[in-house]
Amino acid sequence: MKTPLLDVQNAAFSYGENITIFDDISFSLKKGDVFCVLGPNGIGKSTLIRCLARLLPLTSGRVLLDGHDISRMNRQALARKIGFIPQIHTPAFSYSVFDFVLMGRSPYVSLFSLPAEKDITIAEEALSTVGITALRDKIYTHISGGEQQLVLFARVLAQEPRLLLLDEPTSHLDLANQVHILELIDRLAAKGLTTLMTTHIPDHAFLLGQRAALMKDRKFLAAGKVSEVITEENMQKAYGIKVKMVSVEGTGQMVCVPLKSME
Amino acid sequence: MNKKDRKPRISPRLFLVFLCILLGITALISISIGRYTIPPEQVIKGLMSKVLLTTPDLTPVMQTVLFDVRLPRIIAAILVGAGLSIAGASFQGVFRNPLVSPYILGVSSGAGFGAGLGILISASMIVVQGMAFAFGIIAVGLACWLSSLYRRSSEIVMVLAGMIVGAFFSSLISLVQYLADPYEALPAIVFWLMGSFSTVMVKDLIILGPVIIIASIILLLLRWRINVLSLGDEEAEALGVDIRKIKGSIIVCVTLISAASVSLCGIIGWVGLVVPHVARMFVGPDHRWLLPISFVIGATYLLVVDDFARTLTSAEIPLGILTALIGAPFFAFLLTRKEVGW
Numbered sequence: 001m002k003t004p005l006l007d008v009q010n011a012a013f014s015y016g017e018n019i020t021i022f023d024d025i026s027f028s029l030k031k032g033d034v035f036c037v038l039g040p041n042g043i044g045k046s047t048l049i050r051c052l053a054r055l056l057p058l059t060s061g062r063v064l065l066d067g068h069d070i071s072r073m074n075r076q077a078l079a080r081k082i083g084f085i086p087q088i089h090t091p092a093f094s095y096s097v098f099d100f101v102l103m104g105r106s107p108y109v110s111l112f113s114l115p116a117e118k119d120i121t122i123a124e125e126a127l128s129t130v131g132i133t134a135l136r137d138k139i140y141t142h143i144s145g146g147e148q149q150l151v152l153f154a155r156v157l158a159q160e161p162r163l164l165l166l167d168e169p170t171s172h173l174d175l176a177n178q179v180h181i182l183e184l185i186d187r188l189a190a191k192g193l194t195t196l197m198t199t200h201i202p203d204h205a206f207l208l209g210q211r212a213a214l215m216k217d218r219k220f221l222a223a224g225k226v227s228e229v230i231t232e233e234n235m236q237k238a239y240g241i242k243v244k245m246v247s248v249e250g251t252g253q254m255v256c257v258p259l260k261s262m263e
Numbered sequence: 264m265n266k267k268d269r270k271p272r273i274s275p276r277l278f279l280v281f282l283c284i285l286l287g288i289t290a291l292i293s294i295s296i297g298r299y300t301i302p303p304e305q306v307i308k309g310l311m312s313k314v315l316l317t318t319p320d321l322t323p324v325m326q327t328v329l330f331d332v333r334l335p336r337i338i339a340a341i342l343v344g345a346g347l348s349i350a351g352a353s354f355q356g357v358f359r360n361p362l363v364s365p366y367i368l369g370v371s372s373g374a375g376f377g378a379g380l381g382i383l384i385s386a387s388m389i390v391v392q393g394m395a396f397a398f399g400i401i402a403v404g405l406a407c408w409l410s411s412l413y414r415r416s417s418e419i420v421m422v423l424a425g426m427i428v429g430a431f432f433s434s435l436i437s438l439v440q441y442l443a444d445p446y447e448a449l450p451a452i453v454f455w456l457m458g459s460f461s462t463v464m465v466k467d468l469i470i471l472g473p474v475i476i477i478a479s480i481i482l483l484l485l486r487w488r489i490n491v492l493s494l495g496d497e498e499a500e501a502l503g504v505d506i507r508k509i510k511g512s513i514i515v516c517v518t519l520i521s522a523a524s525v526s527l528c529g530i531i532g533w534v535g536l537v538v539p540h541v542a543r544m545f546v547g548p549d550h551r552w553l554l555p556i557s558f559v560i561g562a563t564y565l566l567v568v569d570d571f572a573r574t575l576t577s578a579e580i581p582l583g584i585l586t587a588l589i590g591a592p593f594f595a596f597l598l599t600r601k602e603v604g605w
């Protein structure tokens with residue numbers, strides 16, 4: 001059997017001695033997979049994603065990328081394969097959108113050089129793939145949060161990774177842009193890009209229609225096909241509220257509707 | 264690089280060329296003015312003869328003033344102004360904070376203490392400079408060590424550590440001043456702390472000049488990487504930057520430049536803080552242009568201020584006083600302008 005692109009084996013992470021965030025998590029992703037991680041606030045989804053990007057070291061277990069342990073790869077080689085989008089924040093300096101996207105080329109520009117013509121072309125392409133060429137010369141700190149999120153997406157595409165790690169990529173977007181980004185992830189997956197994202201919106205996992213996991217009590221409560229993971233029963237276990245799963249007439253698409261508690 | 268790279272304020276490349284020409288003219292004027300005026304054409308003649316290795320057609324007095332007094336001083340002003348400015352621009356990027364100066368990690372207080380101690384024990388000038396340089400580096404080393412005690416040392420922890428070390432060495436400076444002989448050592452220490460190029464000699468430049476030049480070149484080479492670093496540690500790491508190594512190299516370069524500057528001419532404040540802001544006003548925050556532009560503006564600025572320091576009154580005005588007198592109000596003016604890009 002082919003080695004999976006990402007293979008997470010018994011991963012665990014804790015702060016200090018006794019604050020365990022997650023424990024014994026294993027899963028693997030193939031080329032072109034899209035994997036949505038859901039779970040309550042503060043459950044450790046972001047921590048998991050940071051461990052996969054090697055921004056935090058696992059306490060035990062290991063993460064294999066193409067069969068290589070990521071803890072032994074150098075930073076630059078890793079950044080050519082794994083792209084990470086953090087939740088947005090305001091940078092200290094007001095770079096132009098283009099300069100910002102160009103920084104995605106960092107893993108390909110050698111230490112003492114500047115981005116070359118080729119890097120500039122790739123950054124331009126990333127802008128047009130996301131559909132924000134019009135923002136090119138705007139100042140990053142002056143555009144809206146939603147636009148910033150699209151710019152971050154363009155930057156990670158300029159990085160040309162094989163695995164995308166997205167921490168709530170749709171959190172600041174309006175409805176249309178949410179769908180726009182999800183469709184983009186879908187399109188890139190068809191081309192072979194693997195994506196792991198955290199989200200708070202179960203419907204997004206259904207829209208992407210591939211795989212999902214529900215995180216609860218330091219573990220994956222369930223992981224697998226979206227329709228098998230996001231069920232009324234599992235959602236109640238994870239979030240402690242009642243939900244109703246409904247199929248949207250005429251499309252076959254599932255939606256998850258939270259219900260008022262009965263008390 | 265693409266022409267449409269940024270919102271066209273002015274073409275940064277043309278601006279850089281213009282600034283270099285301006286610096287050349289300023290240098291020429293600076294050499295000729297002073298207590299003993301040398302006409303510019305004589306200056307050019309003298310310089311050309313040095314380059315072509317012919318005997319200059321100048322009076323002996325002119326030669327001494329030109330080559331032993333004024334030229335070293337002008338070169339020192341250019342190097343220190345340029346060095347402190349590029350160091351400040353780099354630190355502001357790395358610490359993601361436009362209020363940071365190259366002295367933020369305590370280098371000036373450390374070097375000031377080293378020099379003060381040297382003067383106190385009436386060591387020779389070269390030893391005083393060596394002690395200033397060494398204690399400047401020790402201070403930064405202490406600040407780095409202190410911040411590394413934290414598990415994941417952030418920029419703010421480093422700045423705090425720098426302030427702690429700075430305050431510690433400042434009190435040691437006071438102690439040295441308190442102990443110093445009030446008729447000889449004390450005025451020497453005070454004058455030295457206020458900064459001046461009046462004592463710069465050719466042999467100082469031979470040692471400290473290359474330090475400033477080489478460290479500046481390394482910072483220039485790293486300038487695009489500073490853009491990436493200014494996004495913060497986590498993002499820079501995700502973009503493939505080995506932050507420990509690169510931040511470390513930048514801190515070493517900035518420390519070498521500021522320690523060399525302080526041992527050459529004492530503590531000259533505000534240059535490394537204000538000049539990067541002026542440069543940012545013209546070319547924006549992109550360090551690809553910000554660093555070279557800061558470099559040239561800083562050189563020109565300190566050269567002009569030093570011209571005033573030595574020609575305004577019959578006695579020299581300490582340079583550090585002038586740079587602060589000009590820098591502080593100018594910085595206040597910058598803050599009132601909304602479009603400053605940071």
